Amino acid sequence: MEQVKCLIIGSGPAGYTAAIYASRAGLKPVLYSGLQPGGQLTTTTEVENFPGYPQGVDGNQMMMDLREQALRFGSDIRDGSISRFSLTQNNPELSGNFILTAENGTEIEAQTVIIATGASAKYLGLADEEKYRGMGVCACATCDGFFYRKRTVAVVGGGDTACEDALYLSHLAKKVYLIVRKPYLRASKVMQQRVFEAENIEILFEHNTIGLFGEDGVEGAHLVKRKDEADEQMVDIAIDGFFLAIGHHPNSELFKDVVATDDNGFIKTLADRPCVLDKEGNVIPGLYAAGDVTDPVYRQAIVAAASGCKAAIEAERHLAGTM
Numbered sequence: 001m002e003q004v005k006c007l008i009i010g011s012g013p014a015g016y017t018a019a020i021y022a023s024r025a026g027l028k029p030v031l032y033s034g035l036q037p038g039g040q041l042t043t044t045t046e047v048e049n050f051p052g053y054p055q056g057v058d059g060n061q062m063m064m065d066l067r068e069q070a071l072r073f074g075s076d077i078r079d080g081s082i083s084r085f086s087l088t089q090n091n092p093e094l095s096g097n098f099i100l101t102a103e104n105g106t107e108i109e110a111q112t113v114i115i116a117t118g119a120s121a122k123y124l125g126l127a128d129e130e131k132y133r134g135m136g137v138c139a140c141a142t143c144d145g146f147f148y149r150k151r152t153v154a155v156v157g158g159g160d161t162a163c164e165d166a167l168y169l170s171h172l173a174k175k176v177y178l179i180v181r182k183p184y185l186r187a188s189k190v191m192q193q194r195v196f197e198a199e200n201i202e203i204l205f206e207h208n209t210i211g212l213f214g215e216d217g218v219e220g221a222h223l224v225k226r227k228d229e230a231d232e233q234m235v236d237i238a239i240d241g242f243f244l245a246i247g248h249h250p251n252s253e254l255f256k257d258v259v260a261t262d263d264n265g266f267i268k269t270l271a272d273r274p275c276v277l278d279k280e281g282n283v284i285p286g287l288y289a290a291g292d293v294t295d296p297v298y299r300q301a302i303v304a305a306a307s308g309c310k311a312a313i314e315a316e317r318h319l320a321g322t323m
């Protein structure tokens with residue numbers, strides 16, 4: 001079995017930052033990139049709020065730069081996911097704390113593990129989303145927007161992601177509907193302003209999607225306009241693409257038997273440190289969580305990067321026996 005001092009799962013800002021710090025600390029970290037190498041920022045366009053980039057930076061580019069930086073200090077970055085995770089505290093023959101299996105079958109014994117698995121896009125849960133997946137239904141505007149040039153699309157959601165996606169699509173598509181369930185947007189003021197100013201974005205406030213229709217792909221959506229129980233109105237819109245931007249759920253499934261999570265699946269850590277708690281509320285020595293998998297509040301790249309840094313420092317101190 002392969003033995004590593006520090007295993008990092010995930011390759012978003014948290015995972016790569018942890019890898020940079022852990023490799024500079026001489027921990028020779030092994031990082032598994034996961035299903036979406038580079039994480040959520042690879043599905044965005046410009047990142048305008050990461051300090052140090054006055055003109056903004058392309059999300060993909062930023063993640064490639066972080067990867068490059070981690071490689072420069074000797075991180076062992078591998079493709080693929082970890083498919084099994086367990087504690088070894090009941091097996092005295094093993095010296096590491098954790099046993100992990102990669103999807104290619106590689107078995108690893110790790111003394112410390114940093115969980116940086118991020119979060120994945122949510123869907124509404126409609127049967128039609130499954131039916132038309134890849135045929136007009138998508139949760140990544142920057143991945144698939146290109147296919148909707150001069151067409152009509154809808155984006156669901158009222159947060160920053162929805163506004164960003166609507167704006168991105170407005171430069172490609174003929175028309176963009178923004179379907180918002182509340183009578184207002186939740187997005188930051190600057191994003192709201194840009195959406196309000198875009199001539200080809202029509203905001204449908206207080207609308208919910210109840211189904212999609214079309215022969216060989218999405219041709220339209222059935223919506224309900226609802227102010228209250230007494231005031232409901234069915235509306236159909238003709239669209240070629242249906243984009244979800246209603247938030248994300250944490251990728252914590254692999255760890256759920258071992259670690260404590262909140263009601264939404266976010267991994268629980270100490271309030272001021274990234275040390276993961278077990279179901280009784282005790283710290284699991286050597287196990288850390290960083291980034292969106294543990295952050296239901298801020299969900300920002302800069303916050304994820306900072307928590308990846310903290311996790312690597314904790315791992316280093318744990319291995320040095322100082323904590």
Ligand code: NDP
Nearest residue numbers: 049157158159160161162164181182186245246247298299
């Ligand atoms: P948010 O949780 O902020 O917003 C989700 C949106 O989807 C809300 O408008 C919510 O409605 C709506 N929604 C949720 N579930 C449903 C549903 N079942 N049906 C219809 N609508 C639904 O997620 P985001 O992904 O937009 O943003 C996450 C974080 O990332 C935020 O902190 C945001 O600021 C940040 N971000 C920053 C960016 C930037 O600065 N460039 C870009 C993108 C994200 P409701 O309001 O009614 O709950």
